[in-house]
Amino acid sequence: MSQADDQPQDDISLIGEYALHLLDADSRLAVEQRLRDEPALREMLRDWEEGLVRLADDIAETPAPARVKARIQAKLFTESTQPSRSPFARLSSWRGGTALLAAALTFALYFAPSFLFGPTGPTFVAEIMAEDRAVVVQALFDPVSGEINIERAAGAPADGRVFQLWLIAEGASAPVSLGVLPSSTEALLTVPADLREAMIGGTLAISDEPPGGSPTGAPTGAVVAVGPLVTSS
């Protein structure tokens, strides 16, 4: 900051205009070239941004719809190579606290469901849908039986394609296939025992795939619908 006195005034206003996004594309590129070469200019830009950012204090926080986070995770983490199917591999890659929680949940689900959920247990629901609601699929998950009831309310795969259901576990793992949806509008899938604890807090997604489902173990087609799995109340 103290260096401002040494800087040519033209640069001070130029970098201010850059920070405010007032320059046209050519001038912007020229500034970026100089920023790359001139550390003092980068410091000046940082000072501008730190000075101006307080104007954003007036901007109200607005929670984004849950589908945005699901879309971000689908975009970033479905492009990765292979999902890890082993619960042990997943656990080892998680942080200790999360792993402990997951282990506790696993224990609770398998050995003490009545303690955790009462005799009937809670169910979880997801409305898996496209942004424009062209595809809407309701999913109802029972963590004790591992069954997912699927009801497709809108949308259908194109001829010669299928819909495949994926789990994107909370914050952590790559998407894991829960199976290909049959052509009927209603279906019952069973979640493998080693995935049931990862369902809680997770997001379900549907991708467009060739017959028989993704050949790679990760989604290969477009993700057509997403929705978080939440406690049904």
Place this chain on the structure above:
Amino acid sequence: MTTVADIESYILRTAMGDRAAFSALYDATSAKLFGVCLRVLNNTAEAEDALQDVYVRIWRKADSYAVNGYSPMTWLITIARNLAIDRLRARKAPAKRVEEVFDLAASGPTPEEAAIQSSERAQIDMCLDELEKKHADCVRGAYLDGDTYSDLADRAGVPINTMRTWLRRSLIKLKDCLSR
């Protein structure tokens, strides 16, 4: 209550590919960044798309955070604002792809220095108050709404070159005040 130190820690862990930290970063900061996108774009669907771009960028560029010397919220808000304004400009006219400043390696200050530099809200307000009100409003319009020189000149009813001269002078005064 998420602290600045928590957010910084989430960013640094995101840089190491920690998806849980990235998820926590999203939960702690997305409402603010969505607000920034909405303010610039004034359209929910576009702001959602911009917010998606923002967090994809954050995931991919988190490793450049530590060398830039920005305080964590400034870094995040700057990314959100830049991408939202890029989207706003693209809506008006096809824009050339612009390099992101965050790609640049930088010899920034230490986090302690950055913390000291993080100015109080009062400072920007006080410094804008030293400008003529119509000029201060132009700075706010450019920063918060992504207004262009053309938008600002139209609103003030002056030629673009006049607006440019006004604003450049104002920016020099403003920077001088912010540096005090």
